[in-house]
Amino acid sequence: MELTKEQFIRDFKDQLHRDFIVKINESTDEERFLALAHLIKKYISTPWLERRHDLVEEDVKTAYYFSIEFLPGRMLETNLLNLGILDLVEDAFKDVDVDFSDVVNAEKDMALGNGGLGRLAAAFMDSLATIGAPGFGNGIRYKYGLFKQKIVDGYQIELPDAWLGTDGNVWETKKPHSAVEVKIYGKVYLYPNKEGNFEPFYEDPTILRAVPYDIAQIGFQNGVVNNLRLWDVEIPESEEDKYRTIEDRRKIEDITNILYPDDSSYEGKSLRLIQEYFMVSAGLQTIIKNYLKTGKDLKDIHELVAVHINDTHPALAVPEFMRILMDDYGVVWEDAWNSTVKVMSYTNHTILAEALEKWDCNLFKEILPRIYQIVNEIDSRYVEEVSGKFPGKIIENTRIIRNEKIHMANLSIIGGHSVNGVAKLHTDLLISDVLNDFYQIYPEKFNNKTNGIIVRRWSQISNPLMSDEIDKLIGKEWRSDIHQLKNLEKFITDEKVLNEFYEVKKENKKKLAAYVKETQGIELNPDAIFDVQVKRLHAYKRQLLNLLHIIKLYWDIKDNPDIDMVPRVFIFGAKAAPGYRFAKSVIKLINEVANLVNNDESLQDKLKVVFLPNYNVTLAELIIPASDVSEQISTAGKEASGTSNMKFMMNGAITLATLDGANIEIKDAVGDDNIVIFGMNTDEVYDHYEKHDYNARKLYEENPTINRVVNTFIDGTILNSQSEGQEIYDALIRHNDEYFLLEDFESYVNAQKYINDIYRDKIRWSQMALNNIANSGRFSADDTIRLYAEEIWNIKHN
Ligand code: T68
Known part of the structure; x- marks a missing residue:
């Protein structure tokens, strides 16, 4: 829409006066947010009304x-962006000395x-x-x-x-x-x-x-x-x-x-x-x-x-x-x-x-x-x-x-x-x-x-630093034509560019770390790998597999404090349906493992575990731009598609995935070298169903690593979680591990080791990340x- 900054400031002050009888410098962030929303509604009232009439008449x-x-x-930023006045409004707020992000944060x-x-x-x-x-x-x-x-x-x-x-x-x-x-x-x-x-x-x-x-x-x-x-x-x-x-x-x-x-x-x-x-x-x-x-x-x-x-x-x-x-x-x-x-x-x-x-x-x-x-x-x-x-x-x-x-x-x-x-x-x-x-x-x-996803929200709005970086390289057209992101591939061997993307990621990680420090009191190292699994908590999504691997790392470091590994931060966000007992037990255990790990100085900050409460769209906008690894580890054949997997890739996280849902199409988009795949495929899973030959107890008894990791749930290592630990043990061993965590465990561990190794090669890692960003356009919900x-x-x- 056509609007000058001066006009906007006049309109906005007017709106504040009329709605709340306040001057701008006396108004609260909530009042500013409400006035701005009212103003947006005013700006769009004509096309909104006309649209209904046109459709009926034509x-x-x-x-x-x-x-x-x-x-x-x-909805505030999306609405401003779509109206074409997001930058103008941010700029105007600077002129009148109002912190725009505080106004954004006033919205529920x-x-x-x-x-x-x-x-x-x-x-x-x-x-x-x-x-x-x-x-x-x-x-x-x-x-x-x-x-x-x-x-x-x-x-x-x-x-x-x-x-x-x-x-x-x-x-x-x-x-x-x-x-x-x-x-x-x-x-x-x-x-x-x-x-x-x-x-x-x-x-x-x-x-x-x-x-x-x-x-x-x-x-x-x-x-x-x-x-x-x-x-x-x-x-x-x-x-x-x-x-x-x-x-x-x-x-x-x-x-x-x-x-x-x-x-x-x-x-x-x-x-x-x-x-x-x-x-x-x-x-x-x-x-x-x-x-x-x-x-x-x-x-x-x-x-x-x-x-x-x-x-x-x-x-x-x-x-x-x-x-x-x-x-x-x-x-x-x-x-x-x-x-x-x-x-x-x-x-x-x-x-x-x-x-x-x-x-x-x-x-x-x-x-x-x-x-x-x-x-x-x-x-x-x-x-x-x-x-x-x-x-x-x-x-x-x-x-x-x-x-x-x-x-x-x-x-x-x-x-x-x-x-x-x-x-x-x-x-x-x-x-x-x-x-x-x-x-x-x-x-x-x-x-x-x-x-598909709203690429504008997951780049322009939630990751402005990355978006500015992309502008510098390929111009601004990608903001309205997402397929132009492909032009980023030209820079895949440009070390300067790769370093810049790496720095952008690090800035986003620092922002998330500040939030974690403020809300959870946990200190995170922005040079660690930020490894993230955020989604509803469900057995088939296998947050528990992630936890099994964390416990393995815990024992690895305990056994060998000098172990050479890139420090790792595991971040979870997940709500469990209130009546879903197993899912709630997994949440409890993630939190207790977090307590165990985060308070053990002998781990020397090589391992941190964070469970961020109340995962929602707003929190996703903070977490996803700060992620290095995107955990998409459902049992093959169970996750219909997934959509956060697309948001992560567009923010340059490397997908660590089973061949499930849209992960397969992400793999097709980025190529085998730019994604890390592990575990059984759907045919192998179905094969077990047909043959009824899966035996979790056997894996548990014969594989010493699995044995030790699973026993950790019931041997008192993890405090305050006896009944939940037993429940999880039972689900895995007595009820034969419905989602095949133990079968996929080794391959997952190896995939995680591979992630650790390539992360050390900053250029290689950044190339993978850039490749992911460049090829994310095909997951636009507009298409x-x-x-x-x-x-x-x-x-x-x-
Ligand atoms: C999800 N389903 C799929 N269901 O799990 C996910 N269910 O793979 C897919 O990407 C996404 O849909 C979009 O297609 C759900 O989110 C529910 O939330 C739900 C709600 C009520 C009852 C049943």
């Missing part, structure tokens, strides 16, 4: 991305998501606007985001994240006039009407008022503003009488109160099912109403509307779309079904069987009686359609209702025209294994869309979303 096909999670983190991290899935949804919102595509988000305005993690005596404690405070979210705009009603519970009877169709009659339903809050999604320097719509629940005025007690009201308000802190396995909770339906129903009713404003026939709705189901949580979009078309607008089943399948598409984010969402029929029927009827009908028609054409077993495995459970992935696949995985390997495994039965029926529905736009949604973009 008959442009629009994609609606439904996700139960959106994880944008802080918007954490309406658990991890990768939610972050990806937020990234796609930015990318949709950036490629100028008509793509809007639909989600839930949770009052409490993902819990805040505190560590007390080494244990994870969960605290509520009341991110909305008393004044709400500065970026949102409430739209009470666009509220709609959503019905749950009650009984439904179908009566035949004059046209021979059935009309539902609801007896005693609970009626909810869904109120939207809109958040602008600003495209990168292109004038486009899309919308993210988050729904909040209220009690409709007409129903007020029914909810006299606080208790009664709370039952309703609870619906949008909390984000389920569950990142993989699924706990059936009726509240969650209501959340899913609430969001989907409110969103789809609105979409259909808006479509009707074009004056077009409802049976052609698929020509202007695409609905995306991000993981199965919004899968009720399929029966709800059918319900609205049939019950509210009288479309016949066949036409409604034809449109539904063309409108819907679905992304799968996991192959862990326990994470595939299923609902108990009785619960489902009670909460969503009409939707249950429709799902039943979809299921019977499906079975009828495929019977005789496919073996009975395949039909049984793919139908929606089986063993008194509703299988949400099956509903999403049958009810849509596209199902995609999130990395090549992941899609291959869906096709060959997890969803193979479906693949035989609908091969044409399957496609891959490898995840990923272009493929969604072209190959799944058929929507236009710039």
Whole structure:
């Protein structure tokens, strides 16, 4: 946008005066942040408003991305960057003597998501606007985001994240006039009407008022503003009488109160099912109403509307779309079904069987009686359609209702025209294994869309030093055209340049070290290798394998204090789902090993272990630029894609990885010499499953290193963790090490030794790092979303 610094300063002072009746030098950082956010909203209000009108008036096909999670983190800098005024504002703040970073830090991290899935949804919102595509988000305005993690005596404690405070979210705009009603519970009877169709009659339903809050999604320097719509629940005025007690009201308000802190396995909770339906129903009713404003026939709705189901949580979009078309607008089943399948598409984010969402029929029927009827009908028609054409077993495995459970992935696949995985390997495994039965029926529905990241946030915003360095070498064009990063390869043998990148990394490490010192009281040496694993805590992600190696190093140094090794700092950040016992025990042990190691002077600072509490997007922005080694060590075949792996590489960290998820594509991008791969591949893992021949106890008994390391959990070396240590010992030895840590251990140790050796060769290491940065452009979410736009949604973009 066109703006001079002087004009901005006038606008900003004005805004502060009006919002808070203060002068700039008397204002608090929070007031400055709020005023700046208000000002941004003012700057974009015209394109934001016009965008909605244009799309309705011009008959442009629009994609609606439904996700139960959106994880944008802080939005101030992204918004300023995308408006093209980040530098100007920073500069202006210097002129008026305000520390810009303090203003940035006054913003709360918007954490309406658990991890990768939610972050990806937020990234796609930015990318949709950036490629100028008509793509809007639909989600839930949770009052409490993902819990805040505190560590007390080494244990994870969960605290509520009341991110909305008393004044709400500065970026949102409430739209009470666009509220709609959503019905749950009650009984439904179908009566035949004059046209021979059935009309539902609801007896005693609970009626909810869904109120939207809109958040602008600003495209990168292109004038486009899309919308993210988050729904909040209220009690409709007409129903007020029914909810006299606080208790009664709370039952309703609870619906949008909390984000389920569950990142993989699924706990059936009726509240969650209501959340899913609430969001989907409110969103789809609105979409259909808006479509009707074009004056077009409802049976052609698929020509202007695409609905995306991000993981199965919004899968009720399929029966709800059918319900609205049939019950509210009288479309016949066949036409409604034809449109539904063309409108819907679905992304799968996991192959862990326990994470595939299923609902108990009785619960489902009670909460969503009409939707249950429709799902039943979809299921019977499906079975009828495929019977005789496919073996009975395949039909049984793919139908929606089986063993008194509703299988949400099956509903999403049958009810849509596209199902995609999130990395090549992941899609291959869906096709060959997890969803193979479906693949035989609908091969044409399957496609891959490898995840991507908002490269601007993970370079320009979180790593300004590196970004300036890149500018010096290849100019600034890469900031808007990420593929130009490739030009950095020209400097791969330029020692001066390599040294400069090394120094940039060191500066970032010092910044992180200062944070660690301040928050944890632990002193870190910026010349040590910063070896980082940050992600949700889950057995398959194998933080425990990392810990086993740390314990090995501990014994190596204890045995031989003169051992020649580059000092190493292991950094962890990870939240565990509150009910996930094993994951919480791993956190406890990481912290106790940290205590053991950090307080042992005989290790002479060769080894440090840090667990940074409350890992979130904001903390990631500090940690990732300061990392030398990116730990991506999941059991092959288990991590659908990973996205932090992409963020690390773009910040010049070397990936230490198994051949899993997008690690494989990172390897393809950088070449075998610029990544460190270890461990079993997927075939080898599957081989164990087939042959049932894995024997963890044997490895433990026969390999003295493994033996000693595993025994450390139960021999009293690690203090204050007897029961957790035993639990981990049992998981590895008595329960046969489900994720093959012991089998991969040696190869991991060797890979770590190799890292140690090459780090000594500063030039070689820096070459690897630069190669990673130069080849990170292919993981831009802008490119990923272009493929969604072209190959799944058929929507236009710039
Ligand atoms: C992640 N999934 C994948 N799930 O694990 C990761 N699950 O490999 C991938 O890169 C990422 O999705 C993006 O595709 C998740 O993050 C959840 O958070 C989740 C939340 C609720 C229920 C189940």
